[in-house]
Amino acid sequence: MTDDVLDDVFAVIEDRKAELPEDSYTASLFTHEKGENAVLEKLGEETTELLLAAKDDDREEIAHESADIVYHLLVLLAMKDMDLDDLRDELAERR
Numbered sequence: 298m299t300d301d302v303l304d305d306v307f308a309v310i311e312d313r314k315a316e317l318p319e320d321s322y323t324a325s326l327f328t329h330e331k332g333e334n335a336v337l338e339k340l341g342e343e344t345t346e347l348l349l350a351a352k353d354d355d356r357e358e359i360a361h362e363s364a365d366i367v368y369h370l371l372v373l374l375a376m377k378d379m380d381l382d383d384l385r386d387e388l389a390e391r392r
């Protein structure tokens with residue numbers, strides 16, 4: 298455990314990618330033939346749900362959908378052999 302939940306979740310995702318446990322949703326995304334498509338579809342669906350939550354000013358739903366998006370985004374980074382530092386570097390360069 299670190300003091301950053303994003304680092305913790307990403308570490309679990311990397312572990313699932315390496316170990317591929319059968320009962321893991323994350324591992325299923327790495328093993329399924331269409332796993333990358335599933336991640337991209339989720340990102341699209343959840344973005345739509347986030348927009349609707351924002352339109353409704355539903356703060357709880359905004360947080361829920363944002364977390365779904367961030368989780369699937371981290372899975373996508375791991376699929377592309379990227380990590381949170383790639384994201385941090387990009388954001389830092391913009392400052």
Ligand SMILES: N=c1c2ncn([C@@H]3O[C@H](COP(=O)(O)OP(=O)(O)OP(=O)(O)O)[C@@H](O)[C@H]3O)c2ncn1[C@@H]1O[C@H](COP(=O)(O)O)[C@@H](O)[C@H]1O
Pocket residue numbers: 306309310313320321322323324343346362364365368
């Ligand atoms: N953060 C998540 C996470 N967010 C979403 N999901 C899964 O993604 C799948 C699809 O999400 P959906 O948003 O479609 O599901 P939903 O929330 O019911 O749908 P909506 O209400 O948004 O419409 C569900 O099976 C969720 O359980 C996640 N699965 C795992 N994690 C993290 O990954 C870790 C490892 O999980 P496993 O790989 O399952 O062991 C967990 O401890 C969590 O930290």
